[in-house]
Each structure stands twice: as structure tokens, then as C-alpha cells.
Amino acid sequence: MSKPWLAQYEAGVPAEINPGEYNSLVDLLDQAFREHARRDIAAFMEVRWTFAQVDEMSRALAAWLQAQGLSKGARVALMMPNVPQYVVAIAAVLRAGYVVVNVNPLYTPRELEHQLKDSGAEAIIILENFAVTLQDVIARTSVKHVVLASMGDMLPGLKGPLVNFVVRHVKKMVPAFSLPNGGPIKVTTFKKALSQGASGKYTRPTLTPNDVAFLQYTGGTTGVSKGATLLHSNVVANILQNEAWFKPELAKLGNQPLVAVCALPLYHIFSLTVCYFMGARMGSMNVLIPNPRDLPGVIKTLGNYRVNQFPAVNTLFNALANHPDFAKLDFSGLKVSMGGGMAVQQATAEKWRKVTGCAIVEGYGLSETSPVATANRLDNTDFNGSIGYPLPSTEVAILDDDGKHLAFGEPGEICIRGPQVMAGYWQRPDETVKVMTADGFFRTGDIGVMDANGQTKIVDRKKDMILVSGFNVYPTEVEQVVSLHPGVLECAAVGVPDEKAGEAVKVFIVRKDPTLTEASVAEFCKEQLTGYKRPKYIEFRNDLPKTNVGKILRRELRDEKKVS
The missing domain is CATH 3.40.50.980 (Rossmann fold)
Known part of the structure; x- marks a missing residue:
């Protein structure tokens, strides 16, 4: 298949990595322990x-x-x-x-x-x-x-x-x-x-x-x-893929020991690969944050370090950027802020860049892909709402339900092939066959479009799609719009039953401005969204249900019986 994304790579990023560089993660760790013996690998409670x-x-x-x-x-x-x-x-x-x-x-x-x-x-x-x-x-x-x-x-x-x-x-x-x-x-x-x-x-x-x-x-x-x-080869490949993607930007800091914020839990695949293993390979130190929801504690900890890398999810970026004490920190060493796990919202990206001077670079991946499959260029400073380009040695295809490759601009399922793709689901061959194509592509369950340059945008997950009078409404689009309202801190959009339209859009909002009204949100959406995409129901909440890594659980909101 053609790989138009290769022409868009930042200078110094190779088209392919050599996953055979190590037989196993043990080889990689042994080398890291030997080569970086005197460097610090982790910091916790100022030790x-x-x-x-x-x-x-x-x-x-x-x-x-x-x-x-x-x-x-x-x-x-x-x-x-x-x-x-x-x-x-x-x-x-x-x-x-x-x-x-x-x-x-x-x-x-x-x-x-x-x-x-x-x-x-x-x-x-x-x-x-x-x-x-x-x-x-x-x-x-x-x-x-x-x-x-x-x-x-x-x-x-x-x-x-x-x-x-x-x-x-x-x-x-x-x-x-x-x-x-x-x-x-x-x-x-x-x-x-x-x-x-x-x-x-x-x-x-x-x-x-x-x-x-x-x-x-x-x-x-x-x-x-x-x-x-995940085989040793899967994780090794993704470490090398991420390193190849990160290196041109991080090299600008010289050969100094780098400091990364490890606020995403290490049991989460994004943190495991990017913070732990890539950190080991590059001789970086991870500042361990045991409870990222304790914002004052996080900010106090970060004040002790000159941070270079900050991987996080949208909710953490958003919460920190809106905390007055966070802006008092020194961001002069911050070179990479990488967002994953959920869509980065424009309002969050703009606020983060304004506070830190460092743009959030959005990437995309899943547990099944070890995890990173695509990322925006690290020298990209403008929010574009995309998940970027396939990493080295990675192919992304947009397929229909029959496995047919779709043309640029046509929405279909994002499918991934590369050395980081899992061997299958543990003792679940029946589930594995559902997600793997005959030619080795993993079906992500996410709907996306790819442009002629190989850049992909997620439209949404298949099951999160809202069907309003026969029209597809993607919650991410609604959330992106609502989150741009200056009175909104965070939000989530779901589909709820509707007698006339089959489904209607309902949006749950956590206020930034306590005086924010339903009417104000409705008027804002009227200016930004076509009729069938506008929320029919608006509900204010003190918080939204999230996984422990900060991903908003639309399912929990959707399953609630009460509509308004």
C-alpha cells in the first residue's frame, strides 16, 4: 500500500525501525542499566x-x-x-x-x-x-x-x-x-x-x-x-518507534539526562511504554506521581524539577492548565507534551500552550498496539484535531465493514498493521479473529478519515455514534464545540432515546463559570453546529465519571435512565 505520510515526517525520523535490535525487553533493560548506571531513573517524595x-x-x-x-x-x-x-x-x-x-x-x-x-x-x-x-x-x-x-x-x-x-x-x-x-x-x-x-x-x-x-x-x-x-517484540518495537519519533526534538536539549512526568499510572500501557521503557532506553528520570487527582500535590512535586517531557490525557492537561498555581512553575525545559488516551480538545490545547509555551502533540494508540500507532509531528505548534501520522514501520488503513480500503476523505474504521500489534487476546481466539483482518490489520473500532498526506482524524468510536433521524452525530465533534465555550470546564456528549428522532444528543457539563446557563450553551451550539447535531438536553454536573487514567466514561452517562 502507498504510504503518503512518509513525506510528512520531521527531518531525522526514519521510515522504518529495526525491531530486531533486541531479542527481548530484558536485553534492552540490561543495556539501559549498564549504560546509564550513574543516572537517576526515578524520583519519589524528593528521593x-x-x-x-x-x-x-x-x-x-x-x-x-x-x-x-x-x-x-x-x-x-x-x-x-x-x-x-x-x-x-x-x-x-x-x-x-x-x-x-x-x-x-x-x-x-x-x-x-x-x-x-x-x-x-x-x-x-x-x-x-x-x-x-x-x-x-x-x-x-x-x-x-x-x-x-x-x-x-x-x-x-x-x-x-x-x-x-x-x-x-x-x-x-x-x-x-x-x-x-x-x-x-x-x-x-x-x-x-x-x-x-x-x-x-x-x-x-x-x-x-x-x-x-x-x-x-x-x-x-x-x-x-x-x-x-503483548510479546517482547511488540513492546520493543513500540519503544524504538517512539524514540525515533521523539528524538529530533529531544536532541535539541543536548545529551543531558531528561526529566519526564510520570503522572499516568504505570499499569496503563501509554505510561508503561513511553515513560518507563522509552525512559530507560534514553536514560531519562521519571518523576513518579502516585495520585494525579491531587492537583496541589502534583504542582508542589513538579516545582522541584525542570521537566522536559509531559505525557498525559486531556483531563489532566485541562485541570492543571486551569489551576492558578500551575502557571507559576518553570516550563523553560518543557519540550514535549504528548496527549493520548482520549481526544485532546482545542480549548485544552490552547490553554496549555498559553500557560506552558509548549504545544500538546496528540498521538493515538491502544493496549492492543503497545500502544502508540500514530502521532502528530513534535514540531507542530497548532492544534489540528488530528491524531497525526503513522509511526515508523506502521501502516494505517481506513477500511469499510467488508475490509475494503476506502479513499482519502471517506470515513471508515481505522486499522493498524505493524510490529507493535499484539499477538491476540489471551486465550480468546474467538475475540481475536473479530479484530484481525486476514492480512494482519488490527481493527480498532474507531471511525476515522485520512487525508491525502496520510494524516488521520478520529470521527468517533462505532458504538458511541449517535443516530439522529438517520444522521450520524459523533460525540467528539459536539464535545469539541461545547468545550470551546469559555464557561465550560469539561463535558461529555451521549445519545439518549428520543420519540421523534430515535436518538437525541445530551451533553453533560462541568462548569468553569458558575453562572453558566443552559440557554447560553444552547445559543453557543446554535452558532457552531447544524440542527441535528445540537444538544437537545443539557445537564450540569459537579464532575464526570472517569477511568483512573482520566478518560471520561460516556457509557456510564449513556446508561443512566434519567434523561434530563
């Missing part, structure tokens, strides 16, 4: 850890895991927010020859049980704050080994015990729990596992590009949560 320290600790934890008798390819779940133990644990599980199963620590017992059962996880490394959730389900899973981490485990001197005391007894952030310990289930602490592993034997596994590295579970917003099977 920093070097690559050499994480190398030593992850090797010790890997040795401990191997000593438990787990077979190569065993699944090990990680259930933590962005704490330094996570940085160690990811490397340890992979270096032991096992498969990482990332778990959202805010899962309910039902959600956790599903993921542990589905993955067949035999071990879990979990922050004690969330152990009460595990307590409820562990007996019904295959988990036999629990490594229990505490918030202050890796903090030096008296700071660690002090943080643990405050977290447990002052802030009361650790609900009482009682995990079974004895018989088939063994519980140990993170510190004890490190100590025992340090004096144990570590055996470097023999891994191939086709070995499984991650079971990355989809958010479940489109049905039952499924594990995207």
Missing part, C-alpha cells in the same frame, strides 16, 4: 534512585521470584500506583522470565478476581493499601505468592518508617486486611523478598522476541475485560 540501584534491586527480586519455583512464562500481577517499587517490580518480573499482568489498584474485588483468574497469575506484588481487595478473592484464584509492599519501603533512613506510619495511622489509607499466610498461599514483604533475593541465585532467562512480556487488560469499557497479549 531519587539511580539505574544502578534499580538494576541491583530488580535482579534481587527476580532471584527471589525464581526461588519460588515458578516456571518460565508464569504470570505475575502487579497492583500498585506509581511508587518506586513498581519501577523495580516491572524489571524484576521480566528479568526472571515471567509475564507482567498490570492491575489497576482501584479495581473492585469482582474486577480483580476476573483478571487474576483470566490471566492465571500465580504471584502478585501489591501495595498494602489495596490488600483488602485481594483478601476477598485470593482463595478463588491461582495466586500462591504475595509480595506485600508498603509506601515507604524504598525510602532511606527514618523517612520510610515515618511515611508508613503516616499512611497507615494518620491518613488511614490502609484498610484493615487479613491475607491467608500458610498452606498453599505464602505472604512476604517487599523488603524481605529483596533481602532474600540479594543472597540468592539469579539465572538469566533465555527469551525470544516471540515470548509473552505483558498481558495488558483492556479497560472493559467496551465489554468484558480482555488481556492483550
